[in-house]
Amino acid sequence: MSIVQTKELAVGYEGRTVVGQINLEALKGQFICLLGPNGSGKSTIIRTLSGLLRPLGGSVFLKGEHLYTIQPQDLAKTMAVVLTERLSPGLIKVFDLVAMGRYPYTGFFGRLTGKDAGKVWEALSLVGAGKLAGRYFNELSDGEKQKVLMARALVQEPEVLILDEPTSHLDLKHRLEVMAILRRLTQKKGITVILSLHEVDMALKSCELVILVKNGKILAYGPPEEILGDERVAELYDIDCANFSNCLGGIELRNGGGAGVFVLAGGGSGALVYRLLNKQGFSLSTGVIPENDIDYHVGQALGATVISEKPFEEISKSSLNRAVFASTQAAYILDAGFPVGTQNKRNLDLVKQVLAQGRTIYSLRNPKEIRLLFGEGKGQWVFCPTTGALLSQLKIEEGQRQGKNASTSAAVVVG
Amino acid sequence: MVTEVIPKSFSRFSSPIGCKPFYLLALLSILLVLTLILSLTLGSVAIPLKDLSQVLLGQGSHTVDKTVILDIRLPRALAAAFGGAALAVSGLLLQIFFRNPIVDPYVLGVSSGATLVVALLMLTGFSLGMGSVSPFLVTLAALIGALGVVVLVMAIANRVKSVVTLLVIGLMIGYLCSAVVNILMTFAEKENLHNFILWTLGSFSGFDWREVEILAPVGGVLLAAAYLLSKPLNALLLGEDYAQSMGVKIKKLRRGTVLISSALTALVTAFAGPVAFIGLASPHLARLILGTSDNKILIPATILLGATVTTLCDLLARISFSPVELPISAITSLLGAPIVISLLMKRRTSL
Known part of the structure; x- marks a missing residue:
């Protein structure tokens, strides 16, 4: 059954339409999230859906009834809100606020009956804030305040809960807690939750439906798994310095532009090394990595050149050749300590070819294992016990290399 | 799944503040009665408690004492008590309404309107041919001025969206009125000017029963009306948006609050002139003493405190430099400001 429905809704302030043509439908117990850049009109939609702002056009229906014809008191029994504005309600204890x-x-004087008090305790324990009941609201942390405000909304016994950016200002723990509580409400109590969020990854991981808002219209509407494609997110936020990865459920910052590093990786050994090098501005290439490997997805999201092989296939000759070529282009070659198995054993050939070219390999693997796999390499291995050691080693080399470049170019000028 | 075990001892009370406020309110009531008794006994003629009780019970034959108590001190003390309560509640309502702790009953320009009309009466030719201006006329003038501003503010309150706009408009009305008053003062005669300035500092002297008979019932009704708003006013503590989402009819509440608070202020200003500080400080005192912003407790406490403090200040104004009477505004500010500061310093929270 549709709980909230909008038809050709246009929202905005004083004749200025912020978002138009909104056609949505929220069913019982659904967890719906509005995503969009700052200023896209998420809050305006939220305020209109909760009846705080009159729509400029179209209509909102709550359980089939026109939202603006419902008596405020009846509306309050069906719908509750949690807003972003910061509250300073004075000397009020948490219990009284809830x-x-x-x-x-x-009744007229707002006296609480035993049943009302019971509802308050129930809501407080539902959000895990029972211990705060006797404290002054002003003295709570942001995360605690948010939980208390959710409890306040819950004692209205709403069928629809609308929240405007409930996770902003919160630390990771509270952010996760808030989302977990909301998900529980939808699943256990059948409450329809509509909220606006900033974090794409949070939306992807917790919401049933997402609504993408941008440039005064609804960009897309549907399950996040279907509509939060990598390009769509980049488009939504006009991102060009980072990549969103749907299957990783997160954003990777792109840096690049610096000296090239070829990373011999696979089996998850590369992911952290990629991020580390990417943060320092190195341009990455890596290989040969199967497409069902986490390293493949992280590498792609970071904008690295990933020489890959089809899932569950042995590394082909041509992939090997491409990897060898990529390695010759890079200034440094790095061994992330990838595991070797039947499917990727050609990577051993890759290492041998690199060594044959007389290149130095910086390795995170322990020396014993290297001797076992590749025999004695004539001083071509640099062992780095930690990523930190690796990084400082690379920085020293990079410093020397740039110094040399500078002196050669100076020599040219002198000559 | 987060499940919490709530200690049993805690779940027994319906609210963490328990029943403590009731005792505090009783204590404040006793304090008010004591202050009233004090202000009846002290003065240029000191009247012992025994005589006082006899006069009040209608026994004995203290004709002089009877006149002093029943015709002079009692109406004055009651006027101070009701006036103080009215100003204090008016201040409280506006502080909640504007969500601002330094708002006083005069921010909407009520006293400025009264002052303007009184200045027109006292400083210009209107009083020519009458010698001195009769107190009745002054009261009438102040009432006209105050109510005029109330009507104006109500009309504006219906039109503007944000309460801050209303606040600024109120301040502007105040500036406009005092500008005119300043011009009038420049051209006024010395003696008139002195009387006018004394009026602007407020006084409960010379109150008789006729005035109390108007002030007390009207004030009482308005105070009761304010108490009836305590539930929506509590919701308003969370801001207009939250209040609306909980089913408060914001426009009605806005109109009710502005009307009640300005009417209370207009009433007191008409009879006693602008009395400073009571309306600003009493709500703070009540909040800090009770440790709550819950209006169901706070409104009665503010009424009692406003009444007590004003009666006490009026007494001090009367006796400290007798026979010269000090303006009550001087006493209220001198006494009240340090108390509020010290209470605020002890607690972290405000409003």
Whole structure:
């Protein structure tokens, strides 16, 4: 059954339409998220859906009824909100603040009955804030405040809960807690949750439906797994310095532009090394990596040149050749300590060819293992016990290399 | 799944503040009664407690004492108590309404309107031919001025969207009125000017029963009306958006709050002139003493505190430099400001 429905809704302030042509439908117990850049109108939509702002056009239906014809008190029993504005309600204890949510149920003077008090305790324990009941609201941390405000909304016993950026200002722990509580509400209590979010990864991992808002219209609407494609996210936020990866569920910053590094990786050995080098501005190439490998996805998201092989296939000759070529282009060659198995054993050939070219390999593997795999390499191995050691080694080399370049170019000038 | 075990001892009370506020309110009531008794006994003629009780019970034959107590001190003390309560609640309502702790009852320009009309009466030719201006006329003038501003503010309150705009408009009305008053003062005669300035500092002297008979019932009704708003006002502590989402009819509440608070202020200003500080400080005192912003407790406490403090200040104004009477605004500020500061310093939270 549709709980909230909008038809050709246009929202905005004083004749200036912020977002138009909004056609949405929220069913019972759905977890729906509005995503979009700052200023795209998420909050305006949220405020209109919660009845705080009159729509400029079209209509909002709550359980089939026109939202603006519902009496405020009845509306408060069906829908509750958590807003972004920072509250300073004065000398109010948490219990009393949450109890205010009983407003539509209590009598003329707002006296709480035993049942009301029970609801308050229930809501407080539902968000895990029972211990805060006797504290002053002003003295709580941001995360605690947010939980208390959610409890306040819950004692209204709503069927729809609308939240405007409930996770901003919160640390990771509270952010996760808030999302976990909301998900529980949708699953256990059948409450329809509509919220706006900043974090794409959070939306992808917790919401049932996402609504992408940009440039005054709804860009897309559907399950995040389907519509949060890598390019779509980049388009949504106009990102060009980072890549979003749907299957990794996160954003990777692109840096690049510096000296080239070829990383021999696979089996997850490369992911962290890529990030480390990428942060320092090195341009990455890597290989040969099967496409079902985490290193493949992280590498792609970071914008590295990934020489890859089809999933579960042995590395082909041609892939090997491409990798050898890529390695010759790079200033440094790095062994991330990839595991060797039947499918990627051609990577051993890759290492041998690199060694044959007389290149130095910086390795995170322990020396014993290298001797076992590749025999004695004539001083071509540099062993780095940690990534930190690796990085400082690379920086020293890089410094020397640039110094040399400078002196050769100076020599040319003198000559 | 987060499940929490709530200690049993805690779940027994319906609210963490328990029943403590009730005792505090009783204590404040006793304090008010004591202050009233004090202000009836002290003065240029000291009246012992025994005589006082006899006069109040209608026994004995203290004719002089009877006149002093029943005709002079009692109406004055009651006027101070009701006036103080009215100003204090007016201040409280506006502080919640504007969500601003330094708002006082005069921010909407009520006293400026009263002052303007009184200045027109006292400083210009209107009073020519009448010798001195009768107190009744002054009261009438102040009432006209105050109510005029109330009507104006109400009309504006219906039109503007944001309360901050209303606040600024109120301030502007105040500036406009005082500009005119300043011009009038420049051209006024010395003696008139002195009387006018004394009026602007407020006083409860010369109150008689006729005035109390108007002030007390009207004030009482308005105070009761303010208490009836305590539930939506509590919701308003969370801001207009949250209040609306909980089912508060914001426009009605806005109109009610502005109307009640300005009417209370207009009432007191008409009879006693602008009395400073009570409306700003009493709500703070009440909040800090009770440790809560819950209006169901705070409104009665503010009424009691406003009444007590004002009666006490009026007493001090009367007796400290007798026979010269000090303006009450001087006493309220001198006494109140240090108390508020020291209370605020002890606690971290405000409003």
